[in-house]
Amino acid sequence: MKGFCMMRMTTCRFTGIVVMLLLLMISMVSSSLAQDEAGALFTTVGDGPVVEFGPRGEWDGRYTDPGAVTYHDGQFYMFRNGFQSWPASVQVGYLTSDDGINWTEVTEEPVFTTDEVDYAGTAMLASSAEVRDDGTWALYFYTWERPAFRGAGGAIGLATADDPLGPWTPLPEAILSPGSRGEWDETQLAAPSVVRTDTGYVMYYTGYDSRNRQSIGMATSEDGITWTKYDDPTTTEAPFAESDPVLIPAEEWEAEAVHQPRVVKTDDGWVMIYRSPGPGRGMMRLGLATSEDGINWTKSADNPIFAPDDLPNGNTMWFTALTHVDDTFYLYVEGSDTAGVPDTSIYVATYTGDLVGD
Template sequence: QFPRFPSNLLVDRSGLLPVYEKGLTLVSEAETLTQLLGANTNPDVATAFLAAITQFWREPENIGELLADVEAERLAAYGPIEPAGSTQSPPTFAVAQEEPVVAAIDTLGQRVAPGAALYHEGQFHLFLNRFDSFPGAVTVHYATSTDGHNWSEAAGEPILTTAAVPFAEVAAVAADVLVEPDGTWVLYFHTWQTYSLVNGAGVIGRATAPGPQGPWTVDPEPLLTMAADPAAWDGGQVSIADVVRTADGYLLYYTGASPAGLMQIGLATSSDGRTWTKYDDPATTAAPYADSDPVVANGSTGAWDSAAAFHAHVVAGPAGFLMLYKTLGTPTPVGFASSPDGVHWQKAEAPLFAADLLPGSSAIGSLSLLAHDGQLWLYSEQFRGSRNRTDIYLLQAPLP
């Protein structure tokens, strides 16, 4: 009985036959090794060793028919998958300028973070989260730029406050923005319901407006919530929405957290931008993945991202989708993953960079990513010289 392939594994099916033939060779070698083991150790150990290998490698009458049966079963369960050769080369980021593009303003808070960045109709747009400490109240402000480097912040009141969101307890944090074909602006945000950094118990909502300076109308209910089962992988919180509009609808990437605080990256899809369905791998039927699954999980023990995979930012490029994401650590590492379809992702083996890519920086807070004019523009909240104050810096890379 062959094990099923997990649905998020990119498999080159042409490699199945040589792999199987190698297994038959291993069985032959195991028989010889078993004889040696039997002469020098407990015969029961030698017998168990051979049985453990041969139970997975039984020579059929027709290898071709066996492989066809395995492939048919996999197709019925998971559908077609892309070959493994579809991954993209990781981008190489550099600091665009030594000075921040947006600085903290003491009267508005010691920290400023790039909530959502967008290039639209010849102009860069940035929705800023300003606050003193987190978790804590956040105000969202709006700024524009003609070149992505020099920014002008709109005067007056913030465009969104925590108090304006009926289902936000502690904070409402801007996370992404897009403009619909009819000209409607949509701002995605997440809430923080407690003063705990480990488990904010938050949800994802949205606000709409005829233009970037409003007036903004908050939907009365969140569009994505944590799992009903507290034992689920995203049963503790959902946050940091990153939305990509495609020809078929919308992809919403989010950070899901377990009640214990383990963060992984999930996906929800929608045809209209209002009703969302979380991605669910049919092969996983037990907790914590019974009802939905992460599309980018934390790494295995010892991997650079074993502590977490969160804060995903996705853009569609000429070769497919690419993602930047964070993990926990000092200085904060940022990783890369690529996908042919936005659902099945392959992670790079090592981080792209860490906070110290910017000299003197000790950690990265929030990120916001956009693609424009053949370049990736990454706006990064950096702790530089102080653990209490942040500014926004620009990192750039050629679009792969």
């Protein structure tokens, strides 16, 4: 009888251990599924790029990114950047689409080039576009002054045209420039995203400080030409004496940079997709932030919401563009799907629903 009881107790202990292991495995699987669900907020369309880089030797023969994408009168328009190396001269191509997925190149030649911007330095990159009430097309771009990866310098400019095919005429000077020495945006401005509102325009942009720390700033304008940086009156000392960022790197995955804001205003509120390089080279990830007023932003608890692994055979991920049409967000991503090959093309991922409420 004693032996039977001992055997029963051993069996019970063994059964308990098995149950605990099963519960642990279920918990791990559930956690993994939750992480996968968070990372799959946007669904990549198809198993390849929607726009590919050009033939070898051409202006876009190695890299292309989505630059500026806008929707007007029932059609999508893309002003993509093409280049053969980086940092180097960049040219802008022009494509159209009826559905945001299948794109047609309107002309094989670029419609706007770095050489047309006197103050561009090394490069000029398209970043945001819109059509004014009078039919004028506006293309916001940023410059890369020196052929360097850090401390290159650069500002934000504007070009206009009567037709997206051009000719494009850049304003003779930048419309937004870096701050004074010691400010949070003292060395370089980049990647403007311009949103039209009932009272004018709002621009979100990347600002670089002297240590290459990158934050996201905001500026407002009545006419889209003359801009005023957002300035919190309660911050009077450098680096926030002249203006203030509206989003700063604070999470571990963001390392020392939140940059490249892509912003749209919906009926539910403001939506921003931003990029962070992570702790190492090639670790680019995308984050989501939402706002009720365009100034105070809340980062998603599920960040990062998109990574290179979310692309087909994802290897690297760089520039993005975002547009919102009929309750669907279209996220365009520059990426390479072949390990060891640095050529980049353009992919698209979508999300239908309310990102502000989610």
